[in-house]
Amino acid sequence: MVNLSAIDLNLLLVLHTVLEERSAARAARRLRVTPSAVSNSLARLRAHFGDPLVVRSGRGLVPTPRALELAPRLRAAFGEIAGALEGERSFDPRATTRAFTLACSDVDQICSLPAIARAFAAEMPRAALRIVSVDHLEASGGLGGGEVDAALSPAYPLPPGHHAADLFEQESAFVVRRDHPCAGRRLTRERFNSLRHIDIHIALGRGGIGNRAAQEKLAAQGLHREIAVTVPTFAAAAVVAASTDLVAGMPRRLADALARIAPLSIVEPPVPAMVFRMQLVWHERTHLDEGARCFREVVIAALREPQRRRSEEGRDQKRSSIEKAGRRRERSRRAS
Secondary structure, eight states, X not given: OOOGGXXXXXXXXXXXXXXXXXXXXHHHHHHTSOHHHHHHHHHHHHHHHTSOOEEEETTEEEEOHHHHHHHHHHHHHHHHHHHHHHXXXXXXXXXXXXXXXXXXXXXXXXXXXXXXXXXXXXXXXXXXXEEEOHHHHHHTTGGGGSXXXXXXXXXXXXXXXXXXXXXXXXXXXXXEETTOTTTTSBOOHHHHHHSXXXXXXXXXXXXXXXXXXXXXXXXXXXXXXXXXXXXXXHHHHHHHHHTSSOEEEEEHHHHHHHHTTSSEEEEBOSSOOOEEEEEEEEEHHHHTOHHHHHHHXXXXXXXHHHHHHHHHHHHHHHHHHHHHHHHHHHHHHHHO
């Protein structure tokens, strides 16, 4: 193993420049040093390699076979160093082959990932997208652990060194098997509290942020869940609910999607549906990295756009309802 500390790496930069310029004087101007400084550096390198490296021919310098062997390696090495130093200015989302890692629950793997994957393929066509579970995020040291670039999460008070961007709001829902006695009905408080429930612990066998928030909101409404089964994913909860008398809580967008393909029915709770604000979270270590910033923008745009369209559709429907009511009032006024 070569001991890099035994050689001044600036000497290799001099050799790299001389080999490109084929002139000590031009290399000196490019490096902003004197020609004698270039000559002294070449003398030290000749002693190190035991080779002349360059010899004079006419008005220029000609590399030896040893120098020709070194030239492409030096070019690649200094190109990598320049790229690392330029970083933010040189990042090209359409050319990068970098891999980006996003952590999320199986809800977002089912409901959000298709939109993210489409946007990612369009904006970063040569990059790689890796999705990991919340379990993996926790086990690998969280967002500060160096493996995961960002995570989709219900909103929560951020610990120091973390950043977040709001994405969308999602309602909660409860599902039962399609032929359950409560299927398609609104539950009373007594009925809700009498049912047995499926709990979902997605973070290393523990309830996550959304689970804790749901427990607090239910308790505040005088509701409680008798837990019969605990599973690590929402998909597993849905499968269990579809084949038992148990009830499972989950985001409505997942409940709607699963009810179309599985023998499940949505039941309405006795209180207004809980609403959770979803966000993209990342760590300070990637906050200023241009590649990570570009990746975050892709995810944010992919998930905010459907929410924006839904909001616009809601406003349009409300405007249409107001206009229809106005026309009905006008017809009634004329009739009278």
